[in-house]
Amino acid sequence: MTTVTRSLSRNRTILFGYLLVVVLAIAGEIVSSGFLRINHIDELIITGGFIALVGVGQTFVILSGGVDLSIPWVLNAAAVFLTLWANGDSAKTIWIVPVLLGGAAVIGAVNGIGVAFLRIPPIIMTLGMSSVVEGGLLLVTNGGSGQNAPGAAVYLATHRWGPVPVLAVLWLAVLVASTVILSATPFGRRLYATGLNRRVAAFAGVNTQLVTVTVYVISSIAAALAGIVLAGYVGQSYLGMGDPYLFASVAAVAIGGTSILGGSGSFIGTTAGALALAVLAALLPILGLQPAALEIVYGCVILGAVALSSARKGQRDRTD
Amino acid sequence: MPQLNQIGQRERLLTADGLSKAFAGVHALQEVSFDVRGGEVHALLGENGAGKSTLVKVISGVLRADSGEVRLRDEPFAPRDPGASLAAGVGVVFQELPLIPDLTVMENIYFNRQPLSPLGTVARRRMRARADELFASIGLAGINPTRQVRDLSVAARQLVAIAKVLAADPDIVVLDEATSALGPSEVAWLFERTRALAAAGKGIVFISHRLAEADEISDRVTVLRNGRNVGTWTAGEISPDGLISAMLGRRLEQLYPEQHNTPSDETVLAVRELAAGRRLHGVDFDLRRGEILGVCGLEGQGQLELFLSLYGVIRSRGSIAVEGEPRRLRSPRDALRAGLGLALVPEDRKNEGILPTLSVRENISLPSLRRVRRLGLIDRSAERQLIAPVIRDLRIGREDPEQLVSDLSGGNQQKVIVGKFLLTGAKILLFYDLTRGVDVGTKAEIFKMMEQLAAEGYAILFYSTDLAELVNVPHRTCVMFDGRIVAEFARASAAQDGATQEKLVAAMVGGTLRADDEARAVPGEPAEPGGQP
């Protein structure tokens, strides 16, 4: 095998993901005509974009061989603090947003340091930090519900340039940047190496600790960004708004073909997964299913996606 | 040594007939027939990939053959797994030492057949008694059955693995590389046990890369090559060269390369009182440009810590100077910057120092990405230009940078590891056990590469567990014991008192060389009574 055949097989996985999106979208149109009107497609893209944003962060982490379970509460904390501090005043977002992203970076760094230097398994570290952030948030807000989002955030989240939502452009920029970073920069190469075999990478001079910390920082910043924009989209913040994004981020990554073990994957694939999930989420109410069904669907999708990708991987390297 | 007709009259205990096994198009075994007779020690030789381990795995039930059959005495024999195989009388000591680290020695030996109490729980006291009896009967007095395997050294584990098989008193014992971690006195013990088993009518299969050992212990020898049985001879019927030719399918002109160059006088690496961890207590040595310095020692004498400290992987005390400049080596990155490169093959051989799903190009360029970075991105064409000379000079694979490393042979994979460091401007190469478990053909390639590198001015520190290599390849070899260097020998061909395997062994097991050690014919007796490795 060469790198050429390797990319071909990777592309095939991604193609499957997008095929899934198209199939689901068409199914939606069949069940309920008007599903595919422009306005609705925009909404789907935006919902998918939120999932894709946290999915991108999760992809970075999973590529390094870890996982980030703290995404929901980082997202929630960012949303709550945005609305709390801005109190409706858009001017304040100038300093609020950098502070929030900086705070998220700190949380990500703590995750990364725990995993890279203290050798704490990622599941445990991020699970623990998730509780810490959750507890911290509850303490600060005293369990109260949210405020209204400042105008700037609302504008960003809901404005359109013609038929194209501003958010879609943002998502696209994130996607392009992430893909370039992964496939064309030294960092991306080092990230792949770290995820494939940490010790070999370290012996080759890769600063695996720095790589690890960086990906958790990226993931937390992405989660915070998602929280800020989500608050704008929904118009307010409330406790629990991050909850669906844990399963969603992992499911998107799984559908997109990124290996849970690390070392192989792509953002374009994750985006396909995110879009598929968004369409799915929109389909369910149309089919008359309760929100509880979405949880069941998430679970089945994750299982199906990983089972499928593991079966195909097994076929490819059947040596034993 | 038994005569040919004597062996011919012995009972065939185990017969393999026309076994074939293929994986994804690779024919690991092609119609191999093989038999083991009662009372014999039958050596099985062959390069890596020749099919020895596959044959063993098929016999013991780890793998199912595609065709052919195995018979135990006259009954078809197809055990479900090694446990069933052992129960039926065929015991295998696997290369990979399948012991369970978090269980005790005795739990491992009696695993899944522990004596039970009426409640269905394991009866520990009875198990302990049985273990003590077992160890006494086979002569292993020093291992505590209640220690957790995870706390034992590799050599001790190998002994436990052997004991586990012997405990079931099988009719056939297969020893797959069972001596790889053992010191001379343990090897002597094992050979004594082997002869005792053979004398009792059991059949022993002995697999090893150490041809000298196989030669010493075996009555018959079978060679596998490319999955086929290319011949079976009685011991003494075929010369060592003939064996090697059978293994390789050609005459090996020379295993050890011509020794052309002499090292320069310039010291490239100066180490003083280097100590690290619990096992490295203080070593001093100089390494010169163009020199290959061999390191040998029993397992656990500090040699691993030596290499890891030189490469910055573990923290060390003492001083290291590269080309005259003192250096603090706190991480592999520091070491790379100082001009060192480490190719390390760990005990378990699991991560071989390469990233198999990446290409040759991606593996080799990994430490040198900074050199091909333009505006934050990797310049692909610059990258290709950078690695092309390395691939060409080392003759890696079919010289296609896009080839995935997993497709390369073992020898070529080693070259990829080394190639990485040539690009980083390394002047000092650290080779740790590169030839462990490697077949003769690949070894020859590696030695040729080492000699070539030395001729070009690289300095090489070379640790190996194969004494024959250490006597013939490095310019000089130092022996480590208890965390220090206790002896040094020049290359065998270079001087009258050059290294011999016997001298190396004597120094390995107990320190200083003594005059009467010259007289020892058989490596293995400790230099002092009661001297423990």
Place this chain on the structure above:
Amino acid sequence: MTASVGYGAQPGAGDRRPPVRQVAADVWARSRSADVRPAAAWVLTLILLFIYAGLQPGTLSTSSLGILAADTLALATLGLGQGVVILTAGIDLSVGGVMALGTTIAATHFTGTATTLLWSVVILAIGTAAGLINGVLVGRLRLQPFIVTLATWSIFDGIALYVLPTAGGQVPGGFSGWINGSAAGIPNSIWVLIALVAVWLWFRRTRAARRIYAVGSDREAARIAGVRIVPTLMTAYAISGLCAGGAALFYVMLTASGDPTSGDGLILPSVAAVVIGGASLFGGQGSFVGTVAGALTLTLLGDVIFAVHLPSYWTVLADGLLLIAAVLAGTGLQALQARRAGGGA
């Protein structure tokens, strides 16, 4: 002449010693490895108990201890199953979903004595079945435990939401009251804990348990030693599912209601209890004796926080920090022991 080989030798190990000293020496040799940490967990528990007793007089009475045990029962039971899965170097996130499902079924179907008994059995069966599914996916399809149980967690949470969309429902008084009763002067809740520990002490010495330890310690070695990996993993996850079902029953006994979100907040504590109790997340080491201590520690932590009038949100924070601290302490201790043992082999 037998060659005497000195590896792993204890001083004088070949000697004949009086049996008592031999046993003591064996205990000491073994205690270096895995038994220190559960003991440390119990020390931690006792410390917290006395702190709490200082804040809340009357804590050390049998009835108060009974209440403590009752509060801990669900978590401890979850920890029992989680501990077995962690022994195999896996993790079971679905215990939250299974437990939630159990409580919702109980709250909607426990109408009288017969139905309570019947549906209790059904709940335990569902838990076991859930575990078997996890086990097949992890064992046969070789999928990562965390992702499989993340998915099944979601699925079971969803089903629980269908059964009972919001917390509520009711159960017969006899069922929920039992936990507060006592027999022979000892509260029933403590009897249950004792029974669970007794079951564990028996189980861990069975060959089945040794196989589970083996799979977690080194899967390949276990396979070659003849362990059937898939059934062993299925057993481990089935035990976890069964325990999750049991935990649901204890939860319902305590709260007399069902809640589809009841499981979510107990997943992290169940892992924390196991880790505090001395288990290794990499498999092969751990004991329920320690897990009980871990569970009690977590409950006591919550009680202490309440007693000093801090908002209950502090518990969430503290649990997260305690989990991380426990893992650190574990790896630190392991490094220390490795360094001590490293010279002697």
